[in-house]
Amino acid sequence: MQQHGIGAWVAKRRLKSPDQIAIIHGDRSPMTYGQFAEAADRISAVLRERGVGKGDPVAYLGENSPEFLQVMFGAAQVGAVFVPVNTRLAAPEIAYVLADSGARVLIHDPDFAVSVASAAPAARTPYVIVNGEGTADRPGLARLARAAGTPFTDQADTAHEDPAAIVYTSGTTGRAKGAVLTHGNLTWVALNCVVDYDVVSTDVALMISPLFHVASLGMGALPVILKGATMVIEKGFEPGRALAQIERHGITMLSGVPTTYQLMADHPAWASTDLSTLTKLTCGGSAVPTRILDAYEARGLSFSQGYGMTEAAPGATALPAAMTRVKQGSVGLPHFFTDVRITDAAGAVLPTGAVGEIEVAGPNVFPGYHGLPEATAEAFTADGWFRSGDLGHLDADGYLYISGRLKDMIISGGENIYPLELEQLITEVDGVTSAAVIGVPDERWGEVPWAIVTVREGVSVDTATVRACLDGRIARYKLPKNVVIVDELPRTASGKVRKADLRTRFGA
Template structure:
């Protein structure tokens, strides 16, 4: 086990803590570290029998399950590259991921058979394996193949710079690009998480967000397994079920987005659930609205928040629970082994509280975009810092604040409007549960901001009431010209609003 790659993690954990529970799935399935390591070695043997060698891509399509992690580590064992596929994709989008990545093997949950069948009709995948006992065509599935598997070869001796995963971005501005994450990227982001969130081996981490998203994987499951903690896997989110699992298993760590935390706090069982075991609540996707924060603080719980993206594996900064109020609105300080700076249009570091582009440097920053050298070059500054495409500023203490995405910047009458600033104020209005501020064309001003909001049941809001709330808090040109109540806002797996979808919907409306 001389390799520093992910393929050696579980054999080492089996050596140190063979009987410790690694995974809990459903109501009756538990895998010790010895069980998990053995399953991974059998998966590696199965993949090797299907011709997978170092550098090949092994894709997985399915909700959270032990098979997801068995496939990931089985691929890593052989030096192959794991490709998690977003379960929300349509068949043509799945086909794009498979074709673009060059996946040799696709492992999928049986519930996705119809989409897989349609996708592989246009994508050259050599082998398709269902996680069940058999596939639709009667061929043995992964479960049966694992039972029959022979001993796998030793873990491939990969380096930290070798690719471990190919994770496709959400594609909100075009076709998804595959971000190449190395063994080093995933190791260092795990180390950052362990250090900055004080993860310990006695932790019990509840994964209610999908593992195909890099936040759940890189800052949830992987650091927990590296540390020897226990991971409780859920293949979907239901607030009452999540509360039951917290109490039943003594969960100490939960990773989620504001919506999941709000749904738990609004559930009838919230006040009756024993949440005394919880000590770390991480929240990504967007800032925690004050009313949600206060609901948890009333029960002695605080959030850690952060900032990152697929290309940073994903963590770039974190805000400790202790600083939530003192640095309200901030996404925190750079992770322990990561550097963050803000630069102006001249490429030089910007003064404190001056908005500029956020750039990141560190061993967690990705290697580049698969098969897209020009996009990779454009993603990095000349001195090697990754260009996030996000706008923000650092305060005098080095805490980062997000202004907005460069692509979401609204320019109205020559004035810059950063939607995140406006959205934060609108979310503070009682009864509003979600908001997206976008720019629409205007003959006079070029663009004007409008707001789309979701509201709690029984709540009524209109343009004038929202504008009245904002008047005096921000400049008039920043206040949305119209406010429209919608049933829901389209979101990515990480909880971010798909503003491109909203713009397309509005522009296509009669």
């Protein structure tokens, strides 16, 4: 057996630091790395009993918990491919992810039973297992794991080139695309974080961002496990509780989006909370506003900011905390094992200061999209660099600055929203004749989606109508926050909507 993937990590942690605390979660007893490894072994056995083997997708739909990571590593040990499902998706979207990935097993939290009841049969997922005890007739994961026994010794042969996960990211075609991340991708992104964020075994990381996001998983949980440090896993984010956990557990590491940090700074407990143990704050999704920088610097704290995408697992660049003010507005330097370049429309590499498309290369960059060879081919240059679709430039010191997006993606509270998906659904609303969705600046969320629409004469359409028609069909964070009626949409000679004009008119 040659287990060179992440499936070997927890077994090696059991050997190297079996008594070190791995996970703290709610009122449950802290879990050591030895216990973590045993739990992963039991889940590996549960999967094996259901015929799961190398290359078989195993989906997980649930909030942050120890089970999330146990299932991921349990799947990795048998060579299966982990498919984390966004908990904010509507039932039809969940069904699509299950069907497209070909998931053989879905493990889900009880809170999602209603969505799963329609999604799993629609996707024809063979095995559905609920987290927890379940019932005697339909035993849950905990009951099955206890019955599975240990030790588990049947690890699959796994190489760095083998798929480890399929992470779904909304695509400009209106359908989610599954980014295939290999064991090597996840290993190298974790190493990038260890190097650039100086992760050490004595760190205590507070996990408040959803683990189904590749940023929280690849740049949060995995580096911590690689180093044998400790995670305090929160089911979700609540600013007052996050502050309390920082003080209670002596948190050293915290990752989030600007909204996360703003809500914490605005909380009544902010001024009285002991934050002295915090040494590593990382922020992604969008630039940190100056007023948030000011609030944290007043407490002696500064941020490492960064830029990335799911396809890079996800880190591409990192701005050292010491350079936050010196290079304010920058997203930093390429990660240690990653390269970034800027090219023009013809693919020629541009000189310092010139704006062009940001391209990324390195062992953390994915090999392609699941089942989409054409989309994969379009995503890479002839010499193997990933085309981000974003515009930016490098300064004389090699720091990257984002100028805009070739793709019209909206980033709202750290969540990616692609307009075309919304536009296609909005045009199905009775009376709507055309629609364009843009991102409008928002103090709390960074950006929120607005829909600019034209309607049939004599028909009444408003924000509530559109949101009601879309609710249940897409995740609620994607619902337009405002719907504006116009006589006509500005278009080019070829009929394409001039979204720059709409952003100028409505996005200020």
